[in-house]
Amino acid sequence: MSERRSIGSVLSRLLLVDLFKGLAVTLRYNARALVEARDGADPTQAIYTAQYPKERPLVGERWRGAPKLNNDPRTGESLCIACNICALVCPVDVISVGQANREVRDGEKRKKKKVLTTFEFDTSRCMFCGLCQEQCPTLCLELTQEFELAVESRAGLVWDREMLEKGIHVVTYKK
Amino acid sequence: MSGPIALHWAPQAASPPPPPPVVPSWSPVELIESIGVPHGFAEYVVWPAVQLALILFVVLTAVAYLTYLERKVAAFIQARLGPMRVGPVGLLQPLADGLKLLSKEDLVPAGADRFVYLAAPVLAVTAALGLLVLVPFGAAWGTVTDINIGLLFLLAVASIGVLGIVLAGWASNSKYALLGAMRSSAQLVSYEVALGLALVGPLLFARTLSMQEIVESQRFTGLWWVAVQPLAFVVYFIGSLAETNRAPFDLPESESELVAGFHVEYSGFRWSLFFMAEYANIIITSAIAATVFLGGWSMPGLETAVSWIAGTDATTPLYSTAFTLLSIGVFAGKVLVLVYVVMWVRWTLPRYRYDQLMDLGWRWLIPVSLANILISAFAFLVAMRPDQGGLLGLVEVTKNGLWMGWAGTAYFLLVNLATFAMAAWLLAKLNKTAWSTDLHALRRVEALRRAGRLATAEEARAE
Amino acid sequence: MASDTPSAAAHVFEQTEMLLNMGPQHPSTHGVLRVLLKLDGETVVDLDCDIGYLHRGVEKICEHDTYPMITPYFDRLDYVAAVNGDLVYVEAVERLMGVELPRRAEYLRVILAELQRIASHLLWLATHALDIGAATIFLYAFREREEILKIFENFTGARLTAHAFRIGGLQWDANPEFVRDVLAFLDILPGRIDEYETILSENRIWLARTVGIGVLTAADAIDTGLTGPVLRGSGVAYDVRRAAPYSVYPEFDFEIPTGDTGDTYDRYLVRMQELRQSVRIVRQAIEGLPEGSVMAARVPRVIKPPAGEVFHTNESPKGEIGVYLVSDGTNTPYRLRVRPPCFVNLQALKQLAVGHLVADVVALIGTIDIVLGEVDR
């Protein structure tokens, strides 16, 4: 009993003031939720959540999402030079690059050149650290802003070259 | 108390008591009779059956939508939107939930006491739904039946529901469920007492146990008993939270400690039966609170509103129908407000610990309600008319209920203050430390308790 | 214990104690912790923590990964405070290599690390309050944390496992809206902290559940080797940011809140104060944010620190996180060892919980603030 009780503190304890203060906060939220706009993801509004499948969030520009192999926009050929750096730098060995030496004509000359044949990317083990895209010398491999990577089978998580170039088919909900 | 010391200067209850307020006389029984059903059969079989079917339908829908309401209230409080996907603003969500639960597998854990395990949820829900027959939903034909010990019956049957919980916990063959059931039975024992004692206060004023008459008594006096028994109301409300296992007293199912407590092993429809029982119990305790403390279906201005619609002749079917439906509306409104408060409290406050719950029950609520009864009874005795055994004559006991003028009302409001002060004094005496907001004192208490628990555990092991 | 001899059967009925397995699948053990409780009624008589369900052998993996490849693993130790994990690792490697960072990089690192501390403390508040039954605080705290995660997402490209830092600086400079977003968040947060405190700090139920629960004296806390808010709650003003300053922390003005008795309520207050102090640091750092590059000029493409060893510690939200790094001059570390604050702090659980009730165990696991990713590594 070291603390001196004042009438005020005794009254506020008897009248459950401490509980009512908390209740007032929640009641205020409840009332605001009924009248305020609900644009979603606005921290100043009473309702913060966005209606996800209906409203797709805009993820950051630097988002590390679904992988993609870029093609050269002029020629339509893959930018990948099959240098295997991405596979080497990946901490969890997600990538395997298939390569072949092909003869290519460059004008009159014939050259031997390493070209990409297959490219496998196991999204089930990828941790989206972004090291591979950082190290890619030709800006070929890119982690895009696509974030819905769910598929219906385990095997479907391994993306082949075609999928990497086209991207995953994402179902968008309108309802 | 009367005789020589009776003071005759006091204002006799200012004016003679008025006649009892109108109650419409027509009932749909007449309608049923008019198509040729014999009287007794119509009154005691057909009509109650219709009523029961209606009530079951309405209440079960209400229970389903209470889950929806609960989720919406929680969501709005928590900066979310809640169910939005099934139907417009999620209105069909309860239906979807029900379908899902119905189609789930009904699991019985290995080693469970099969019969008890399967029967427990049924027991819980039956007890809850069985009570509906006595709840005075509305005036006249809005109530199924009215027996003279209505409130007592309600309290008695309500505690059977807890048996369902205890059995479920025992039969599940799971330690979490067992702990939940154990807590539940302890909680029941302590809070049933506080709950019952809290109801004695208003019963002093209502002077009857029949639910319908409790409403009528408040209508006659023109005062809701919460005005003369606020302390009892608070105690009842807290006790009913504990009775229905709602936060901050949801220990039997506290999901963060006991995972889900007594229903941890249940799945599918049996699990949903527990939920139905819980929500039905919330409705019933709120209904009791509305009836005993908040005037039930009565409302100042109700009669006027009815007379606008149906004229003033209380014997016409139209009058009776309008009166009943409006009163049901009033009652539903009151219950809804109470239910909202229950949910609001749940989503704001943390949960008590088991021993603190016991503390609160035995050292705070029960003394307060006892003090409340004593002081109210004494004040009531003093205020009665000398020829009825009282002293001041501020209140007159008539056969329709209490009659008190403005002086009586003012007197009882003043008595409230006195009760409040006395209860505070009593609590201060009883709870020397827990009462303080001094953190250091609280810390010492906790340390002592822990040491005490350790010592008992040590002793038990030594033996 | 099934036995047919009458004496054994009688013994079963004499027993007053019950073993209760809490976890690894339990809502309040914050992951896959298994706590074996010996109960007498509801009183905890004895307690044993069974850890290792999340063991991934991170330290061993690191021995054959190159230095840059190790950083993402530090995101995944304390996955709710990934940035702080990154920070201690990259700083250890930088110390070994003797790299001097540009000031802008240091400032950005401090801003991100302090935001992460706020996020981690908010998550702690959310789950701790939820364990004690205040469900609404959970979502309020998550809402504020979400704002931080959005800032991380725009800056680093991921919300949780940010992979924020590279050896020698940062991968990217701040995104253009970074300063604006952070300032907007700093304007909101203090009001929101007030809101949490209105709901909890004076609430009698909250007091009943936290005051006097799990008291840890300063001497005990030091003996057990506890660090972080758990230690400071017992009244020891030890904070690596002050005791052994790293990065640019000496340039900022902030206080180290301490408790006095070392109970759960004190630890709660300490963390709430730390939230406010972190806001202060971030604000100062944003105001003094220098211009310039974010990557040290002379970082080789293949990182091969000179042979040697270093032990570097940081103040993570959970406590003192340390990295012991031995380099043999190749591009992979010879040995890497993490001093995990959560693992050490978890050892205090038995000391805290014995003699309390089951419900308190939940509150106590919450108050230690463990992340199993770091406990198990």
Ligand code: SF4
């Ligand atoms: S993002 Fe990281 S884990 Fe995934 S493939 Fe690239 S380097 Fe490997």
Ligand code: SF4
């Ligand atoms: S690093 Fe880039 S160019 Fe090299 S193999 Fe990988 S994707 Fe192709």
